[in-house]
Amino acid sequence: MTGNATSRGAASGERHTEFRPGFIWLALGTAIFAGFAIGGHLAFVIGFGFPLRPSFPSLVQAHGHAQLVGWAGLFVIGTSLHFIPRLASVPLPHQRSIGAILWLLGIGLLLRVFGQPALAHLGGGPGGGLLRWLMAGSGALEAAGILLYLFLLTKTLRGTGDIGAQPAFGSVRPYFGMMVAGWLVYACVNGFLMLKMALSGYAVVDQAWDAFAIQSFIGLALLPVAMAHSVRLFPMVLALSAAFWPVRGTAYAYLLGVGVELTCTALSLLGLDVGVVQALGSLGMIFKGSVILWFTWKLDLLTRRRPVERPARFLQAGPDRPSTRPGLPDFGEFGRFELLVYSAYTWLLLAAGSEILNGFAALAGVPSPVGEDAVRHMYLVGFITLLIFGVSVRMLPGFLHRKAVASPALVEATLWLGNTATVFRVVPIVLSATTGESIPTLGMLIQGAFGLSGLIALGAVVCLGVNLWWTARPST
Numbered sequence: 001m002t003g004n005a006t007s008r009g010a011a012s013g014e015r016h017t018e019f020r021p022g023f024i025w026l027a028l029g030t031a032i033f034a035g036f037a038i039g040g041h042l043a044f045v046i047g048f049g050f051p052l053r054p055s056f057p058s059l060v061q062a063h064g065h066a067q068l069v070g071w072a073g074l075f076v077i078g079t080s081l082h083f084i085p086r087l088a089s090v091p092l093p094h095q096r097s098i099g100a101i102l103w104l105l106g107i108g109l110l111l112r113v114f115g116q117p118a119l120a121h122l123g124g125g126p127g128g129g130l131l132r133w134l135m136a137g138s139g140a141l142e143a144a145g146i147l148l149y150l151f152l153l154t155k156t157l158r159g160t161g162d163i164g165a166q167p168a169f170g171s172v173r174p175y176f177g178m179m180v181a182g183w184l185v186y187a188c189v190n191g192f193l194m195l196k197m198a199l200s201g202y203a204v205v206d207q208a209w210d211a212f213a214i215q216s217f218i219g220l221a222l223l224p225v226a227m228a229h230s231v232r233l234f235p236m237v238l239a240l241s242a243a244f245w246p247v248r249g250t251a252y253a254y255l256l257g258v259g260v261e262l263t264c265t266a267l268s269l270l271g272l273d274v275g276v277v278q279a280l281g282s283l284g285m286i287f288k289g290s291v292i293l294w295f296t297w298k299l300d301l302l303t304r305r306r307p308v309e310r311p312a313r314f315l316q317a318g319p320d321r322p323s324t325r326p327g328l329p330d331f332g333e334f335g336r337f338e339l340l341v342y343s344a345y346t347w348l349l350l351a352a353g354s355e356i357l358n359g360f361a362a363l364a365g366v367p368s369p370v371g372e373d374a375v376r377h378m379y380l381v382g383f384i385t386l387l388i389f390g391v392s393v394r395m396l397p398g399f400l401h402r403k404a405v406a407s408p409a410l411v412e413a414t415l416w417l418g419n420t421a422t423v424f425r426v427v428p429i430v431l432s433a434t435t436g437e438s439i440p441t442l443g444m445l446i447q448g449a450f451g452l453s454g455l456i457a458l459g460a461v462v463c464l465g466v467n468l469w470w471t472a473r474p475s476t
Contacts, residue, residue: 016085017095019399021472022102023078024392026109028465030070034113036461038063040454043425047451055120057204062116064210068186068217069142070109071461072384075392076179076225077101077149082399084176085156087232088169093155097148104145111138112194120203132198139194146187150180168232171243174251175228178258182221189213208269215265218376219258219288222384224251229391230299237394238338239329241306245298254291260284279363286359292352301345333404334397335411340390343419347382351375374429381457382422389414389464397471406470410463417460424453 038059045052085092092098115135122128157176190213193205231247234240264281267273300306325332354370361368393405393414405411428450432443 016091017081017098019082020078020098020102021396021400022099023074023081024396024468026102026106027071027074027078028461028468030066030074030109030113031461032458032465034109035063035066035071036454036458038066038113038117040458043454044451047428047447047449047453049447055117055203057207058116058120061204061207061210062113064214065190066109066113067380068214069105070113072222072380072388073183073217074105075388076222077105079229079391079395079399080153080176080179080225081149083229084153087172088156090156092152094152097152101145101149101152104141104148108138108141108145111135111141116203132201132203136194136198139191143187143191146183150183154180171247172228172231172251174248174255175224178224178251178255179221179228182217182219182224185220186213186217189216212262212265212269214376216262218379218384219262223258223292223379224254226384226387227251227254227295230301233391233395234299234301234341237329238301238341239327240300240304243298250291250295250298254288254295257284257286257288257291261288282359282362285355285362289352289354289356289359292348293356296345296349296352299345302342302349332408334394335405335408336415337390337394337411340386340393340411340415340418343415344383344386344390347378347386347422351378351383354378371429374426377422377425377429381418381425385457385461386418386422389418389460392464393467396468400472402471404471405467406473407467410467414460414463414467417456417463421453421457421460424449424456428453 042056042059042063044050045056081092081098111134115131115138119128119131119135122131153176157173157180189209193209193213197203197205231243235242261281261284264277264284267277268281296302322331324330328338354375358368358370358372358375393411397403397405428446431446432450
């Protein structure tokens with residue numbers, strides 16, 4: 001610890017809180033029984049040509065919300081409340097409030113994810129009116145939980161003092177600042193949309209502003225926190241070289257790109273949809289994608305250009321313990337988690353490259369070569385979900401005071417199922433508009449793959465859930 005952090009912790013009498021696995025179990029429960037389950041149902045209905053019922057738009061929005069806040073969001077909250085205070089050397093304040101965050105978000109998610117599809121069936125009767133206001137309450141509960149989480153996290157970030165005394169944390173603090181902004185934007189926009197839905201009598205929220213909220217959460221919250229964790233964790237667990245490149249400057253460059261893109265999107269939604277705004281938004285998209293490519297190149301995860309600087313981590317074979325895996329500082333007790341991380345960053349490169357292409361296409365006045373839905377799923381399923389799969393089986397056993405993951409075989413199953421689901425989800429969207437129409441047989445195969453993508457993704461997250469549950473058992 002630094003001197004300031006040590007004296008502050010001693011004065012307050014606070015110590016670092018233990019890991020709270022409730023966030024992880026709630027994230028997995030939401031994913032299995034709501035997010036991925038609804039997504040599997042929707043993809044199956046679309047892929048195999050079943051008729052779309054009136055509840056379809058409500059299911060789409062409930063699925064998206066469950067995946068963002070319930071799956072990815074709760075994983076971020078659970079791990080960040082444990083990881084960031086230790087990285088910053090400042091104990092988390094008001095630790096008794098952590099349970100309130102879990103309850104507020106859990107109840108809010110339950111009302112939203114199961115209430116919105118039910119609302120589409122009830123219509124405008126008395127039951128529908130009551131449920132509509134319960135839905136508005138869900139937005140308020142989630143906003144309260146998010147604001148409490150941000151309050152605790154912001155006090156920790158502000159308590160770090162002089163960042164010059166903590167270069168490891170100071171370099172990634174801007175990424176966590178962006179994450180705070182992303183959560184705040186999403187909480188405010190989502191709460192307003194839920195209130196507006198209750199007042200208007202509809203069963204869906206405004207789709208354009210909902211898409212903006214999703215775009216903000218991905219760009220300001222999920223991607224920056226993934227970058228920060230990558231910079232600080234991967235040199236330790238994947239034997240990468242330490243980050244001697246401008247990590248902090250890269251954060252500000254990324255913020256410039258995503259800030260311009262989101263500002264132009266908001267201006268367009270407010271009625272200022274003029275050529276200059278569209279052009280600036282496209283330039284922001286191109287710049288953001290370029291910074292992501294630069295970040296991945298400097299991280300050296302996929303290229304391995306720089307030699308490892310701490311060969312002492314690699315133990316030699318001896319009479320008491322075997323040597324570590326070639327090029328990695330573990331013995332295989334966490335499965336081949338690194339392949340999940342490599343896969344995640346491959347999908348991140350594809351998503352960033354697609355956004356760059358789409359930005360140039362918009363400037364040239366031609367249709368986007370890669371659809372927005374495909375890019376969004378590259379980010380959310382390909383990058384964020386696979387990264388959660390890889391990081392969780394490597395880091396959560398330690399958080400749970402375990403020395404290994406229960407089943408390395410399930411880690412490999414998660415790898416293949418997760419990547420197959422992403423391919424089946426993204427490729428049909430890209431190809432269906434061209435190849436599928438010109439070659440009917442191939443089009444049927446593409447649609448079938450799309451229809452199975454959600455169920456395969458559900459299988460992947462079930463494998464992760466079972467593996468982590470077995471790992472957490474006292475008998476493991």
